[in-house]
Amino acid sequence: MYGLPSTVTVDQTLPKNAFYQRLSLAAPVKDEFVHGIEELRVVASIKEATCGIPTSGSIEEISVLRIVLKTDELPRKALDAIASAVPRKMLMACCHEGRACLAVVRDGLRASERWIAEEQMNIELRGASLAEVWDGLCAQVLFDDVEVEDVDARMAQEERIAELEAEVIKLKRKYAKEVQPAKRNAAFRTYKQALAELRALKGE
Template identity: 30%
Template structure:
């Protein structure tokens, strides 16, 4: 029986992906140099690879032949790559650099160890690099999105849809929004980001309002806060 490639304890199988997509352990290791040799790399990014990334492992390769899904217009394959990191954060610049080198959709399973209650625990966060919607004719923009850290055994990816394009949206929804619903994804991501921005602005205005001494200034701040609260009510309804 084949042993699946793993990043720490995380593999295609622990993520819940079909065994047919799992990469054999003997073929999973991807040397860091492989990614740094393909394109110019800044000294800062080289340092990130050296200091923040312990290992890179191919965990899964999804294609029409091993998933039963039809080829998409955008994607003919989706990869899952494991990044074992020494720090506490998702290495966004490394994710962006690796993902930029392939036309495939890539889901990153980022694995770290944390100290909790006197013991070491393994956690996993899912990350993707995805196009941000822009107006027709404008230059495409990409962004790295990362989900929340979870115990490694709880990180899951459900493969769904009828094409690899649809599967990519479902996988992105799971990584970014912790939802297996891939419909209307760009609008939902934009709404979540707007909510995050408005909540941060509201928190700042509340602090400013409590510190302000001048009545006119307090009234001005409160008017701005009231407007943002109304926007939040609309978005959250």
């Protein structure tokens, strides 16, 4: 399934009601379980015994969880609760009406912006250890690029780009409205500095 080696394939249904009823969840999170999720099923167990890739640090197993959704809106609070309740790394394949997107929890819930046909979903296992495999899986979800060498650094860069994009818009408006020459020139310099950093990070 999903292009994964047959040796890692499993088929384990997680009873949805039993799963969320044993957790202490706020009402909005329970509501997402009830109205947003149809089925939970573990479809792969990636560990040394099943794929031959050695453990590394605290990562001994990575589960792939297929989550059938009732709508095409991701139940983010419920997904976060699921990941928090499972004591291992987890890649979530969120599926709805033949389409799917991937999600992981890494410094908060992170979901791919790409929905593709589920039958075309291809998950690559890259790395000499499960820690490297996990980084590769996160890179596939976050950047659609398994070749990313430092996922945390790339995440920080993407966050900085988003911050600068918002800041550049704000600074441009500020200097455009400024009428006093000295303040306008200072605002323009600040705007150009932010714009230069943004372009450098984007490689423009």
